[in-house]
Amino acid sequence: MHYFRVKEDNSSVYTGHVEGSHKWGLPGIRNCPACKATWGTDTRAYPSVDLSPVATLADFEEPRAEPIEEYERLCELVRPFLPPGALLQPGAALGPLVGRAQGRFGPLVAPSSWALLVQHEALQKLQAEGLRGLNGCRTQLRFRQRNSPELLELELPPIGRLHPDCLPLNRKPPCPRCGRRGLTRPDDMLLDAATLPCHLDLFRLEDFSTVIVCTERFVDACRRLGLHGVTFQPLPMK
Template sequence: MKFYEQGRDPSPRYTGNLNASHKWSLPGVEPCPVCDLQPEGGTSAQYPCVDLSGLPPEDQEKLLDAWPVPREEFIRRCELVRPLAPPYAVLESGAAFGPLRGSGLGYFGQLVMQNPWSLCMRREALEKLQKAGVQGLISCPTQVRFRTKHAPDLRDIQLEFHGRFHPDCLPPPHPPCPTCGIAMGHSVPDPYLLDASSLPQHVDIFRLADATTRIIANERMVDAVRRLELDGVVFKALEVR
């Protein structure tokens, strides 16, 4: 099975821009006073299908503020979300919940990537891919307003986490902080290799667990996009070991 990194098509015809965000998110965590690292890590994960509107207003209010909090308060906020989140959810700082809300303008392709870590699709494109048997496309409608007669019906895609870097492309690990026990991470290797044993068989598109700003598609997804002539994204082949 071949795997690809999915990215936004840079062609100038795709002028679409979403001035939108997810309503709720998990805050940052106050850093260690010695190493200045967050003890709970961080993520670019987005869970648009997770509706937190049933929480008490005072709890929802806490999930609107991304300002760093003590670790004990961060854990408490995670526990507010956990019963409503899917089992595969990674509840780290920056995790966002609820559909995109805001405004949009410009021309969008069939597949829409506002940035490397987010994915929306026009409803008709999503239905075509699902009919073609592509697995892993959980979605919900966006709440984005468009100032045009022919506004796209965009669906926000919620992705599972899978995949690790192969050890051969990673630098030696940093020693852990003697105070908090956290070790500084590393930037995404360029180029990077994927560990074959960590890649999923049950979904055809997913968020890379070792680099949550990357969205990965397998050849079934890529073949379907190309066969159906869906536009808006490009694919870069990755090496797997």
């Protein structure tokens, strides 16, 4: 099996633009007691999550950093609502994508390097091809045009890692308290074959969540069906 990185197609004729954020999110961590870092990132998202039953919903509406004890408390409140295999991190995004959209959209849309949207009809075609693990979640995007498309956000489980051979030799281990790794993504990525899933055709890396990975099955189906809007960059593995 060959793998590819999914990226925005900057040469595309499509002019669609999305501006938004997810409805809820976990706070970042302020001054971790072990590594002293203040950090958080929304590059890991679970758009299928519905937190509306949570009584203290306001705790998840404002982006901010909190002491690690408060972050861990809030993690436990959302854990029952997460999809199978979900992994939380400080700043993780939850719930539907909310915002504005305008322009001409292709079948596939990458509003950022770590998010992937798909038009409803295109998702149905991909699922009919037997591709595995494609969960399209409704968005709450407001369009400034008539005949607006129905854009769904694909939920991308974090699984798979980069091979140690492409990472710095003098790298520090993750913080034992908050899990922060503090590594910059290498330009020349090498996938760790032993960590890649056998049951998914689309996912994001666990250790570098800005990287969306797909199988050659996904690439072949998109090309055969004429589903444009993204590019596919081959990723070697070891």
